[in-house]
Amino acid sequence: MYVSADLLINALAAGLLLGGFYAAVTVGVSISFGILDIVNIAHPGFIILGSYIAYIVNTRLGIDPIIAAVVLAPAFYALGALVYQVYYASFERYGQESLRGLAFFFGLLFVTEVTLILVFGVDYRYVDAPYIGPSIQIGLIDLPLRMLVPCLVALALIGALQLFLSRSFLGRAIMAVAQDQLALQLMAASPTRIKRIAFALSIATTAIAGALLIVIQPVEPSIGREYIGRVFAICVLGGLGSLPGTLIGAFLLGIVESVTSTFYGPSWAPAVAFGFLLITLAVRPAGLFGR
Amino acid sequence: MRTFTFALICVAVAAATFVAARLVGNDYVFFAGYVVLQYIVLATAWNILGGYTGYVNFGSAAFFALGAYATVFLHKAFPVVTTYFVDEPYALPIPVLIVIGAVISGIVGLGMGYLTLRLRGAFFAIATLALAVVLQTFITNWSYVGGSRGAYVIRPNDIEPIGPYIQYLFLLMLALAVLALVVARSIERSRLGLGFAAIRDDELAAEASGVPTLKLKLIATTISGALMGMAGAPFPYYIGYLQPTSAFALDYAVNSIAMPMIGGTTSWIGPLIGAILLGSLQQVATVTISSSVNLLIVGLLIVDCVIIAPTGILGLLQGRRTARDVVADPAVFSLLFAVNVIPIYFLHQEAFAARPLEIIFWAVLIFLAFARGRLIGLRWLVGLPIAGAALSMVPDPPRLIMALVLAICLVAGLVRRPRDPVARSTP
Numbered sequence: 001m002y003v004s005a006d007l008l009i010n011a012l013a014a015g016l017l018l019g020g021f022y023a024a025v026t027v028g029v030s031i032s033f034g035i036l037d038i039v040n041i042a043h044p045g046f047i048i049l050g051s052y053i054a055y056i057v058n059t060r061l062g063i064d065p066i067i068a069a070v071v072l073a074p075a076f077y078a079l080g081a082l083v084y085q086v087y088y089a090s091f092e093r094y095g096q097e098s099l100r101g102l103a104f105f106f107g108l109l110f111v112t113e114v115t116l117i118l119v120f121g122v123d124y125r126y127v128d129a130p131y132i133g134p135s136i137q138i139g140l141i142d143l144p145l146r147m148l149v150p151c152l153v154a155l156a157l158i159g160a161l162q163l164f165l166s167r168s169f170l171g172r173a174i175m176a177v178a179q180d181q182l183a184l185q186l187m188a189a190s191p192t193r194i195k196r197i198a199f200a201l202s203i204a205t206t207a208i209a210g211a212l213l214i215v216i217q218p219v220e221p222s223i224g225r226e227y228i229g230r231v232f233a234i235c236v237l238g239g240l241g242s243l244p245g246t247l248i249g250a251f252l253l254g255i256v257e258s259v260t261s262t263f264y265g266p267s268w269a270p271a272v273a274f275g276f277l278l279i280t281l282a283v284r285p286a287g288l289f290g291r
Numbered sequence: 292m293r294t295f296t297f298a299l300i301c302v303a304v305a306a307a308t309f310v311a312a313r314l315v316g317n318d319y320v321f322f323a324g325y326v327v328l329q330y331i332v333l334a335t336a337w338n339i340l341g342g343y344t345g346y347v348n349f350g351s352a353a354f355f356a357l358g359a360y361a362t363v364f365l366h367k368a369f370p371v372v373t374t375y376f377v378d379e380p381y382a383l384p385i386p387v388l389i390v391i392g393a394v395i396s397g398i399v400g401l402g403m404g405y406l407t408l409r410l411r412g413a414f415f416a417i418a419t420l421a422l423a424v425v426l427q428t429f430i431t432n433w434s435y436v437g438g439s440r441g442a443y444v445i446r447p448n449d450i451e452p453i454g455p456y457i458q459y460l461f462l463l464m465l466a467l468a469v470l471a472l473v474v475a476r477s478i479e480r481s482r483l484g485l486g487f488a489a490i491r492d493d494e495l496a497a498e499a500s501g502v503p504t505l506k507l508k509l510i511a512t513t514i515s516g517a518l519m520g521m522a523g524a525p526f527p528y529y530i531g532y533l534q535p536t537s538a539f540a541l542d543y544a545v546n547s548i549a550m551p552m553i554g555g556t557t558s559w560i561g562p563l564i565g566a567i568l569l570g571s572l573q574q575v576a577t578v579t580i581s582s583s584v585n586l587l588i589v590g591l592l593i594v595d596c597v598i599i600a601p602t603g604i605l606g607l608l609q610g611r612r613t614a615r616d617v618v619a620d621p622a623v624f625s626l627l628f629a630v631n632v633i634p635i636y637f638l639h640q641e642a643f644a645a646r647p648l649e650i651i652f653w654a655v656l657i658f659l660a661f662a663r664g665r666l667i668g669l670r671w672l673v674g675l676p677i678a679g680a681a682l683s684m685v686p687d688p689p690r691l692i693m694a695l696v697l698a699i700c701l702v703a704g705l706v707r708r709p710r711d712p713v714a715r716s717t718p
Contacts, residue, residue, distance in 0.1 A: 039413040039416070083626070086627075089623050090617075094601075098347075098412045099345055099347060100552075102413065102416055103347070103549075107590045107593030107597070108590075110593075111587065111591055111630055114583050114587035232420075267428065267431055267432055270424050270425075271424070273424075275425050277418070278406065281410055282406045
């Protein structure tokens with residue numbers, strides 16, 4: 001096959017932008033799964049919920065979806081705190097998180113998805129924003145603003161979270177939970193409370209990720225399933241619990257997917273993402289930058 | 292009871308089921324029964340890996356679809372010979388296809404085991420999910436078996452000496468269900484089953500005590516995968532037109548997890564109970580209402596079940612955990628209460644025939660209100676959802692009042708904290 005440099009460069013650029021967006025989708029799982037060991041399979045369900053809320057606010061009130069998401073993130077934070085409390089009280093406390101906790105989140109994923117289908121139907125929904133449509137041209141490279149804006153927002157989100165986790169007292173407490181819960185308890189801190197805050201934070205990021213998703217592409221309730229594999233692939237690939245690792249993993253996956261769909265067709269893209277995950281799991285389960 | 296006796300009893304029950312289904316004299320019974328039986332096989336197969344060894348497989352649909360697509364492939368490779376006078380029988384009879392499906396899915400199960408069983412818990416679950424998507428992408432892009440458009444597999448109308456073809460398929464699935472149950476039960480009672488249970492309880496300790504964990508896990512994935520492939524092999528003949536999206540449908544993954552969970556995962560009888568209950572419930576729901584409400588019901592039942600009855604119906608019968616523990620946490624009470632109102636709301640928009648399905652969710656609400664009310668000393672709380680349930684059964688219910696009643700119940704359940712300090716304390 002003839003690979004033109006022009007096409008390749010554009011595929012790489014599109015992959016980088018896509019990767020930035022993937023990082024925003026994954027960062028929540030990096031916190032919940034990577035740091036807290038909570039296998040939140042329902043994460044994409046919350047993202048789609050975020051997309052629909054951004055959609056409602058955008059169509060009813062005409063507010064920019066990303067701003068709406070930032071405003072609504074505290075509501076998602078509260079939802080996350082509630083879900084964690086249920087998870088803790090029903091599973092984690094009894095040490096039953098592996099089987100029943102997984103099933104719980106799996107059920108939750110379906111409940112959100114089907115509820116959205118019943119309310120909104122399976123039509124694709126989209127939002128209006130000034131940056132959807134135009135694109136900027138730098139030399140050979142064509143950067144659609146529809147992708148560039150989410151990518152930048154995602155980078156800002158991850159930068160802020162990384163700063164929070166590494167610099168603030170609470171952030172360090174969250175990292176400490178990942179390392180040694182017992183030691184934390186001996187310091188008179190409650191691991192449950194810290195984990196609740198961290199999990200709620202991870203759900204709060206889904207509000208923003210959802211808004212970014214609906215900016216990038218029209219959204220329909222069951223597309224969340226595609227993201228289950230992607231988010232866990234990126235999370236594992238980058239190494240559990242490392243936000244910079246997540247970012248790099250996301251860029252890698254974005255580039256690989258974009259190049260695959262440019263040269264082989266989009267129907268192969270999912271296999272690449274999941275194949276990546278399988279190989280990572282089989283060869284190096286700790287990921288590229290694992291702890 | 293020896294395995295042979297058990298197998299004989301199973302065969303007798305299966306024969307009785309078939310005779311009973313024939314006595315009804317309506318082919319719909321066979322079409323619906325086939326699906327329920329298929330779920331018995333899938334749930335039992337899932338339970339051999341998930342219930343006995345504790346490894347969650349989200350990729351049931353992949354194994355099922357492999358069996359189905361093996362059939363499609365062979366159907367295309369050895370086409371039907373149709374002459375003017377007679378329809379020649381298929382080059383490969385379905386029992387052979389079932390064996391082939393089992394072999395292929397078993398091999399893939401073994402391969403998946405090799406690839407992933409060094410991973411613990413959640414990683415394994417994610418890997419199985421990934422495997423399902425990779426396989427689906429390959430099938431979607433493989434035009435020989437129909438690609439994304441799908442493939443037709445025309446089922447003959449009749450077969451000697453049984454009669455209608457669907458009855459033949461039903462009979463085959465019945466045999467598979469018996470096989471799956473016998474296999475599951477004999478594993479449970481053998482040294483193999485003990486090894487599986489040791490892995491489930493503490494893999495590290497098992498390994499340290501000399502249990503060959505990797506080998507046992509590989510046996511489990513192979514048997515489980517092979518049984519799922521068997522369940523899938525006759526499926527193209529049942530459905531007539533096979534698409535990747537229908538063969539890899541998430542329904543299979545969800546149901547094969549939900550059914551053992553709801554029935555109880557520690558014994559062969561759990562998946563059987565779960566599959567019969569949930570399978571028939573879904574058949575009723577599909578007839579009376581849409582299939583998405585169907586999925587909502589299953590998803591909710593999983594959530595309810597893992598919280599309220601963590602050991603399934605079997606555990607409930609043995610009375611393992613008391614109800615007061617469940618609702619002691621206000622978050623559990625409020626989330627469960629809220630999510631169980633969702634299906635009631637949607638079922639009310641469906642035809643009146645869908646009303647009886649609401650009973651399950653009203654029962655959960657009544658249970659929650661009863662347990663919470665007793666815990667916080669507001670025993671009248673249970674009256675509110677009972678009143679709601681009574682109101683919901685009238686033809687044109689006053690929805691506003693119902694919503695109000697439920698909201699009062701939720702808020703009243705949250706205002707007070709449990710008096711009993713024992714229930715509040717966390718271990």
